[in-house]
Amino acid sequence: MQSLEIIYKILYSHYGDLNWWPADTPFEVIVGAVLTQNTNWNNVEKAIERFEGDLSPERIMSLPAEELENIIRPAGFYRQKTKYLKAVTEWFIGCSCDIDAIKSRPLPELRSELLRVKGVGNETADSILLYAFDLPSFVVDAYTMRLFKRLPIDAGKTYMEVKNFCEAQLPQDMELYNHFHALIVHHCKEHCKKKPECAGCPLEVICEKISL
Numbered sequence: 654m655q656s657l658e659i660i661y662k663i664l665y666s667h668y669g670d671l672n673w674w675p676a677d678t679p680f681e682v683i684v685g686a687v688l689t690q691n692t693n694w695n696n697v698e699k700a701i702e703r704f705e706g707d708l709s710p711e712r713i714m715s716l717p718a719e720e721l722e723n724i725i726r727p728a729g730f731y732r733q734k735t736k737y738l739k740a741v742t743e744w745f746i747g748c749s750c751d752i753d754a755i756k757s758r759p760l761p762e763l764r765s766e767l768l769r770v771k772g773v774g775n776e777t778a779d780s781i782l783l784y785a786f787d788l789p790s791f792v793v794d795a796y797t798m799r800l801f802k803r804l805p806i807d808a809g810k811t812y813m814e815v816k817n818f819c820e821a822q823l824p825q826d827m828e829l830y831n832h833f834h835a836l837i838v839h840h841c842k843e844h845c846k847k848k849p850e851c852a853g854c855p856l857e858v859i860c861e862k863i864s865l
Contacts, residue, residue: 657806657822660856661829664836667855673835674784679752681708682785683745686777687737688728699727710750713742737772741781744770756786764790775812783834789827791819792834796841803845804860 676682681701688697701708703724713721721738722731744767748755755763760782767778775793782790793815801808801815808818823829844854851857 657819657833659859660804660806661823661833661836663855663859664840665832668836668839670832671835671839673831673838674780676784678708679785680710680745680750683741683781684708684713684738686780686784687734687741687772688725689780690730690734690737690772690777692729696727696729700725703727710742710746713738714746734772740771741773752786756788760788760790763788775816779816783827783830787827789820789825789830791816791823791830793819794834794838796838796845797834799847800837800841800845803849803862804856 674682674685676685685697685701688700704712716724718732718735718739721735725731725734725738728734763786764778764782767773767781768775773781779790779792782788783792793812797815800806808815823833840856844850844856849862851860851862854860
């Protein structure tokens with residue numbers, strides 16, 4: 654089994670810094686983390702553009718549900734996600750929207766609190782922690798699971814098993830987690846697709862090519 658650091662170095666050498674996650678503010682990251690559930694990032698961008706530059710906690714809370722649903726409609730599941738956005742925004746306002754104060758709290762405590770917010774599961778919580786608050790919380794997604802299964806990396810089968818494995822194997826470093834997640838997503842869109850395209854794959858020399 655190849656080490657995660659070797660895989661990271663190969664991917665980073667091939668793709669470089671992907672400048673992930675694209676957002677103007679931490680709150681925009683929080684909104685994007687909710688909107689990206691069960692959809693692709695292009696649809697999230699379309700939804701965020703419909704805020705016309707006015708995306709703030711105050712506006713999310715003041716908008717009637719129907720208006721917010723109409724704005725985020727391109728992201729799909731808009732009625733459900735409207736409830737989730739209201740809930741996570743209420744949590745953020747409850748923290749006084751104070752990024753520094755949020756970041757100063759113990760990570761396990763903060764993560765547990767986020768998971769109690771309606772609509773925030775493991776992946777959404779870790780995305781918020783990593784990309785909005787710059788905290789070292791490794792994000793696992795379907796791309797991670799696919800890549801690890803094919804290489805293979807015996808990291809476990811559940812979200813938390815894989816997350817804990819990665820955090821045990823890698824330094825506790827926010828930038829590394831940020832880059833690695835972005836690289837995995839990009840690589841799985843380029844090569845390790847549902848039907849893999851192995852020609853030119855930078856991981857070809859270490860991959861056992863297990864098909865799903």
